[in-house]
Amino acid sequence: xxxxxxxxxxxxxxxxxxxxxxxxxxxxxxxxxxxxxxxxxxxxxxxxxxxxxxxxxxxxxxxxxxxxxxxxxxxxxxxxxxxxxxxxxxxxxxxxxxxxxxxxxxxxxxxxxxxxxxxxxxxxxxxxxxxxxxxxxxxxxxxxxxxxxxxxxxxxxxxxxxxxxxxxxxxxxxxxxxxxxxxxxxxxxxxxxxxxxxxxxxxxxxxxxxxxxxxxx
Amino acid sequence: xxxxxxxxxxxxxxxxxxxxxxxxxxxxxxxxxxxxxxxxxxxxxxxxxxxxxxxxxxxxxxxxxxxxxxxxxxxxxxxxxxxxxxxxxxxxxxxxxxxxxxxxxxxxxxxxxxxxxxxxxxxxxxxxxxxxxxxxxxxxxxxxxxxxxxxxxxxxxxxxxxxxxxxxxxxxxxxxxxxxxxxxxxxxxxxxxxxxxxxxxxxxxxxxxxxxxxxxxxxxxxxxxxxxxxxxxxxxxxxxxxxxxxxxxxxxxxxxxxxxxxxxxxxxxxxxxxxxxxxxxxxxxxxxxxxxxxxxxxxxxxxxxxxxxxxxxxxxxxxxxxxxxxxxxxxxxxxxxxxxxxxxxxxxxxxxxxxxxxxxxxxxxxxxxxxxxxxxxxxxxxxxxxxxxxxxxxxxxxxxxxxxxxxxxxxxxxxxxxxxxxx
Numbered sequence: 240x241x242x243x244x245x246x247x248x249x250x251x252x253x254x255x256x257x258x259x260x261x262x263x264x265x266x267x268x269x270x271x272x273x274x275x276x277x278x279x280x281x282x283x284x285x286x287x288x289x290x291x292x293x294x295x296x297x298x299x300x301x302x303x304x305x306x307x308x309x310x311x312x313x314x315x316x317x318x319x320x321x322x323x324x325x326x327x328x329x330x331x332x333x334x335x336x337x338x339x340x341x342x343x344x345x346x347x348x349x350x351x352x353x354x355x356x357x358x359x360x361x362x363x364x365x366x367x368x369x370x371x372x373x374x375x376x377x378x379x380x381x382x383x384x385x386x387x388x389x390x391x392x393x394x395x396x397x398x399x400x401x402x403x404x405x406x407x408x409x410x411x412x413x414x415x416x417x418x419x420x421x422x423x424x425x426x427x428x429x430x431x432x433x434x435x436x437x438x439x440x441x442x443x444x445x446x447x448x449x450x451x452x453x454x455x456x
Numbered sequence: 457x458x459x460x461x462x463x464x465x466x467x468x469x470x471x472x473x474x475x476x477x478x479x480x481x482x483x484x485x486x487x488x489x490x491x492x493x494x495x496x497x498x499x500x501x502x503x504x505x506x507x508x509x510x511x512x513x514x515x516x517x518x519x520x521x522x523x524x525x526x527x528x529x530x531x532x533x534x535x536x537x538x539x540x541x542x543x544x545x546x547x548x549x550x551x552x553x554x555x556x557x558x559x560x561x562x563x564x565x566x567x568x569x570x571x572x573x574x575x576x577x578x579x580x581x582x583x584x585x586x587x588x589x590x591x592x593x594x595x596x597x598x599x600x601x602x603x604x605x606x607x608x609x610x611x612x613x614x615x616x617x618x619x620x621x622x623x624x625x626x627x628x629x630x631x632x633x634x635x636x637x638x639x640x641x642x643x644x645x646x647x648x649x650x651x652x653x654x655x656x657x658x659x660x661x662x663x664x665x666x667x668x669x670x671x672x673x674x675x676x677x678x679x680x681x682x683x684x685x686x687x688x689x690x691x692x693x694x695x696x697x698x699x700x701x702x703x704x705x706x707x708x709x710x711x712x713x714x715x716x717x718x719x720x721x722x723x724x725x726x727x728x729x730x731x732x733x734x735x736x737x738x739x740x741x742x743x744x745x746x747x748x749x750x751x752x753x754x755x756x757x758x759x760x761x762x763x764x765x766x767x768x769x770x771x772x773x774x775x776x777x778x779x780x781x782x783x784x785x786x787x788x789x790x791x792x793x794x795x796x797x798x799x800x801x802x803x804x805x806x807x808x809x810x811x812x813x814x815x816x817x818x819x820x821x822x823x824x825x826x827x828x829x830x831x832x833x834x835x836x837x838x839x840x841x842x843x844x845x846x847x848x849x850x851x852x853x854x855x856x857x858x859x860x861x862x863x864x865x866x867x868x869x870x871x872x873x874x875x876x877x878x879x
Binding site: 292293298299300322323324326327328331347350376379380382 | 753
């Protein structure tokens, strides 16, 4: 898997390169600024881009803008955005085109190498990896207003939270220490209660759930 | 054309008369009352009456300012009275204290000086307008026949400098009267304006006053700014000390222990590694919250509009944000506006009982304006020591203001304005 990496802090860039290489990724470019990232994304045609939101020269949201630009050029280009802070506003922008293959994680998530690498793989395969904090904020915001949501059992809420992060049934089952069959049952209950259409495609399923949670009103 | 001129002259005559009467009645009465009241301050009685009289004087002056703008388009700058403490209305010592504060304000003495000028010079200038009209009309009446009874009564009747004894001299009086009328037509509006100019000369704060007042304001807001930032630094220091710093110490200790345990008790070492990682996650979380409180990352990355949008997304209430900012303000202004909006929103969420909030940000006429409206129960006030008072103080550093309109039953609308340029 060919990866373009953009991170301006040397220590983190170096660490990420080593981490990803250790898990069998091929780093085709590790850049430290927005313009370099633009060029790498345009020329190297990577399988996935791992991008820090804040990059030189502006030190604003240069990385995010590069990623969004590249995805407009090449819809569905897998991009995993890393940041020191997560904002629903940014998550919404990343998800806006509805084509999936996006990730948005706190940099802290790198600490858990296995989970982080899993997230990179998921995004590269067209899936979604949303930071638990984003999902928690979404759920907290909806909690008092969303009638359908209040009909979920605590267990179903748990499953919903993990599902919204982009985890597969297998991963959710492993984390909650139950069988995959049990998760499948929870999932169909959740979809029925929220009035969402059931889809066999995991990626579509995640996007539908996220759209439901981020709806206004 | 002539009709308009005639009407203007007549209107100005009427206004001149009204102004003269105001001078001879209102200003005179208030002037006398004020002098008496202040003279009785040492006896005690004056302490009770002076504030009321002085407030009447202020209202009287204010009415004249409004008339100046309406009748002659003469803009008289508002008085720069010293602010009065909000609690001055209550307690047994309120009267004396208020008297003391009012008498210590140079603007009070300016008002009083104006009263005396107004009842003499101001009224005299104003009364010329109706006077010339009346004199002119009277001269013409003399010419057309009024001279007969006048001469019959007194022998020679003096109309101004014309001795009227018969029809011929009466006609001369008529000519002089026409002269007065012509003068009234030409100068009446100017006379009224002259009155207001005179008033402006008396009532407008002098440059020195304006500067003094500004210096007082700046001293006060600077002290507030220094206090606020010192308190902020103390809070940050404490948060770092008790939070991230302590966690790093704990992590260091854990790592030391892990080093020692690695061979002896790998199981225990693994547990400690997990614990150290927990601590690093928690430390990062605390640092993140701290950073958000110092300067929110979205504000740095996207500016005020998106920072407020991101803030709204964190609120548990449905919040609509509309932004019309063609550029970015300077960082300190953005930051002040952001934290002000944040505080106002927090207040709305906590106390209003609203289920919807609207935030509108725009920039017009060199002014950044943010309006936060909620559909809650209303009744919000800026009480000293409250969060809103803190917002007001912080905005003061930028000459910004906060206004809250919150009738019982709602809705509540908080508006903040900061003069600034966008780039």
